[in-house]
Amino acid sequence: MNKPQHTPGPWYVDEGANGDVLVVGEHPELSEDVCQVYGGNDGDKAQALADARAIAALPDLLAALEQVIDLFEWSESGGEHEAAYDSAREAIAKATSDNHIVDYSHLDPEGGAK
Numbered sequence: 001m002n003k004p005q006h007t008p009g010p011w012y013v014d015e016g017a018n019g020d021v022l023v024v025g026e027h028p029e030l031s032e033d034v035c036q037v038y039g040g041n042d043g044d045k046a047q048a049l050a051d052a053r054a055i056a057a058l059p060d061l062l063a064a065l066e067q068v069i070d071l072f073e074w075s076e077s078g079g080e081h082e083a084a085y086d087s088a089r090e091a092i093a094k095a096t097s098d099n100h101i102v103d104y105s106h107l108d109p110e111g112g113a114k
Helices: 045-056 058-075 079-096
Strands: 011-015 021-025 035-037
Touching: 011 045, 021 045, 035 045, 045 058, 058 079
Parallel strands: none
Antiparallel strands: 011 021, 021 035
C-alpha cells in the first residue's frame, strides 16, 4: 500500500488544560495536535471523548484494513466476500484520497446557498 499522507500514528486522546478534547500524535515530526474535537469544554463531553477515540483509532484501523485487503488479494477470495472487499477498498480510498473532500464553498456562513 502507499505511504500514508496523514500524521503517522499512534494517535491518542488528550484533554487539554482548558477542557478541550484533543487527538494528539506521538511522533517526532508532530509539532501540533492532530485535531481538536468540538464539544469538549462547552458541550457534550462524553460524546466529544467518544468521537476523539474513534478518530484516534484511524491509523490503526487503516493499517488493519490494508492488511485484510492484502490477505484477500493474496487468497483470491471472491463471491460472497466481494461486497466486503469493495467496501474495504472504498473506506481506504476515503481515508487516503483527496477525492473525498466535501466542498462547502458554495454555502454562506448562515447555511444557505451563496
